[in-house]
Amino acid sequence: MKDQSALKADRLPRALIAAVATSGLAIMLFILFFLLKESLPALRETTLGELMTGAFWYPTAEPAEFGLLPLLMGSVSVTLLTSALALPFSLGLAVFLAEVCPSALREIFKPLLEILGFFPSVVLGFLGMVVLAPWLQERFSLLTGLNLLNASLLMGIMILPIVASLAEDALSSVPRDLRDASYALGATGFETTWRVVLPAALPGILQACLLGVMRAIGETMVVLMASGGAALIPRSVMDPVRPLTSTIAAEMGETPIGSAHYHVLFFAGLLLLIMTLSINVGALWIERRGRKWRT
Amino acid sequence: MTPKIKIQTTAMDLWYDQFQALKAIDIAIPERAVTAFIGPSGCGKSSFLRCLNRMNDFIPAARVDGQVLLDGRNIYGAGEDVIALRRQVGMVFQRPNPFPASIWDNVAYGPRLHGITNRRTLEGIVEGSLRGAALWDEVKDKLRSPALSLSGGQQQRLCIARAIAVEPEVLLMDEPTSALDPMATARIEELVRILKEHFTVAIVTHNMQQAARISDETAFFLNGEIVETGPTQRLFTSPRDGRTEDYITGRFG
Numbered sequence: 207m208k209d210q211s212a213l214k215a216d217r218l219p220r221a222l223i224a225a226v227a228t229s230g231l232a233i234m235l236f237i238l239f240f241l242l243k244e245s246l247p248a249l250r251e252t253t254l255g256e257l258m259t260g261a262f263w264y265p266t267a268e269p270a271e272f273g274l275l276p277l278l279m280g281s282v283s284v285t286l287l288t289s290a291l292a293l294p295f296s297l298g299l300a301v302f303l304a305e306v307c308p309s310a311l312r313e314i315f316k317p318l319l320e321i322l323g324f325f326p327s328v329v330l331g332f333l334g335m336v337v338l339a340p341w342l343q344e345r346f347s348l349l350t351g352l353n354l355l356n357a358s359l360l361m362g363i364m365i366l367p368i369v370a371s372l373a374e375d376a377l378s379s380v381p382r383d384l385r386d387a388s389y390a391l392g393a394t395g396f397e398t399t400w401r402v403v404l405p406a407a408l409p410g411i412l413q414a415c416l417l418g419v420m421r422a423i424g425e426t427m428v429v430l431m432a433s434g435g436a437a438l439i440p441r442s443v444m445d446p447v448r449p450l451t452s453t454i455a456a457e458m459g460e461t462p463i464g465s466a467h468y469h470v471l472f473f474a475g476l477l478l479l480i481m482t483l484s485i486n487v488g489a490l491w492i493e494r495r496g497r498k499w500r501t
Numbered sequence: 502m503t504p505k506i507k508i509q510t511t512a513m514d515l516w517y518d519q520f521q522a523l524k525a526i527d528i529a530i531p532e533r534a535v536t537a538f539i540g541p542s543g544c545g546k547s548s549f550l551r552c553l554n555r556m557n558d559f560i561p562a563a564r565v566d567g568q569v570l571l572d573g574r575n576i577y578g579a580g581e582d583v584i585a586l587r588r589q590v591g592m593v594f595q596r597p598n599p600f601p602a603s604i605w606d607n608v609a610y611g612p613r614l615h616g617i618t619n620r621r622t623l624e625g626i627v628e629g630s631l632r633g634a635a636l637w638d639e640v641k642d643k644l645r646s647p648a649l650s651l652s653g654g655q656q657q658r659l660c661i662a663r664a665i666a667v668e669p670e671v672l673l674m675d676e677p678t679s680a681l682d683p684m685a686t687a688r689i690e691e692l693v694r695i696l697k698e699h700f701t702v703a704i705v706t707h708n709m710q711q712a713a714r715i716s717d718e719t720a721f722f723l724n725g726e727i728v729e730t731g732p733t734q735r736l737f738t739s740p741r742d743g744r745t746e747d748y749i750t751g752r753f754g
Contacts, residue, residue, distance in 0.1 A: 386592075
């Protein structure tokens with residue numbers, strides 16, 4: 207009797223949780239469905255080959271040209287340059303915080319870093335426009351300081367606190383036991399960090415990096431304000447670029463619903479989703495592979 | 502014939518800030534024998550063990566006074582090379598703590614650290630150490646497998662292999678069987694008896710029967726002091742101090 211009433215009491219919360227979980231999943235599926243429904247008609251207006259390899263983005267010209275390649279290269283180049291600039295610094299900072307700096311200093315630095323992670327990207331974009339761009343323009347005598355390097359520097363500043371903070375968490379959660387074992391074998395602090403702590407924290411560090419990279423791919427405001435907005439395939443870091451995200455943000459509002467341009471913009475959104483999704487799958491795969499060493 | 506003394510402490514105190522964890526420890530640890538430290542929890546036996554390879558250095562507030570002589574050299578003296586000391590005085594911990602890497606890499610970690618890069622030499626050291634830790638036959642076909650896929654007892658023997666791979670002279674063991682089942686414990690105890698042919702072993706144990714089974718000398722710690730030391734058999738059969746008798750007969754602890 208008692209067991210049955212306990213079961214009954216369990217039923218309501220169970221049903222509630224199930225309902226919430228299912229509706230969350232349903233919303234995600236609906237978004238995906240909507241994205242596909244709005245983006246696939248783009249293939250009626252033009253071909254997949256032209257979308258992916260066309261080098262010209264003139265969506266409002268007559269006849270319009272919908273080459274997504276410059277936008278894709280814009281996204282890829284900003285992401286790569288951001289990663290190249292920010293990830294080494296982030297990891298260096300994480301190692302410094304977790305392994306080198308005295309704990310009193312870490313108590314100050316760590317919360318500061320976490321607060322910086324919430325810095326509004328529009329403020330960074332603004333800094334890029336009024337501070338960094340004029341400086342770059344003057345220093346390197348460019349036509350415009352709004353370019354790939356500018357956007358990547360700002361985006362680097364944006365993802366640095368996130369990656370550093372998460373990587374620091376990964377390093378700090380390496381058990382004391384492992385460090386002790388290393389020290390007891392006559393390792394120095396540096397050897398212990400390099401040969402034991404870093405390898406043990408590697409999956410967490412990789413995930414921190416991937417999260418930063420995904421943030422960079424998806425970021426819109428900074429690139430909209432600081433990247434220059436020219437739909438060119440960049441040949442140098444001083445060239446202006448127009449990533450997928452800022453293109454969608456800038457053009458969606460001025461496009462007639464149901465037009466070819468409209469569908470192609472949705473297709474650009476689908477490309478972004480595929481990019482982040484494949485990075486996610488990669489991260490899962492790394493996590494899977496790493497797990498057998500840790501349990 | 503009296504055995505050679507490997508480690509000798511004289512009036513050794515250990516302080517954590519204002520708290521005195523060890524008081525005037527005088528003990529002689531004989532070479533190539535097993536010395537057990539017994540006593541109730543919190544009596545300072547593990548802290549003492551960590552003084553012998555200076556692992557207490559990592560606790561900023563810890564301070565050691567008095568002398569700890571290893572082969573007549575004060576390891577707390579000026580100019581002591583702690584890295585070299587830890588190579589000379591190895592340690593096995595309470596819970597098995599293999600690195601999240603392969604069995605092979607675990608054993609080769611120490612030798613590589615100390616500059617051995619020749620593959621052949623490393624192979625030899627790995628095999629020798631695993632044999633020395635009575636683990637070779639169980640793992641010889643899976644040296645590339647994750648160390649963490651081994652059982653707890655095997656992991657602890659791997660940690661012993663890792664420790665002896667750098668050819669220490671002294672092996673400190675901090676309750677090495679407290680996380681293991683009786684079968685695995687028996688294997689480690691058997692191993693300790695073999696290890697003393699090559700190494701000076703100092704073992705902290707919570708388990709008096711274990712001390713009685715495997716050690717030659719025993720020191721009884723209580724509240725940061727050594728109450729009594731002596732040959733294990735003598736200490737367990739005719740303790741000289743009333744407190745030792747109370748402890749070994751199970752009146753407290």
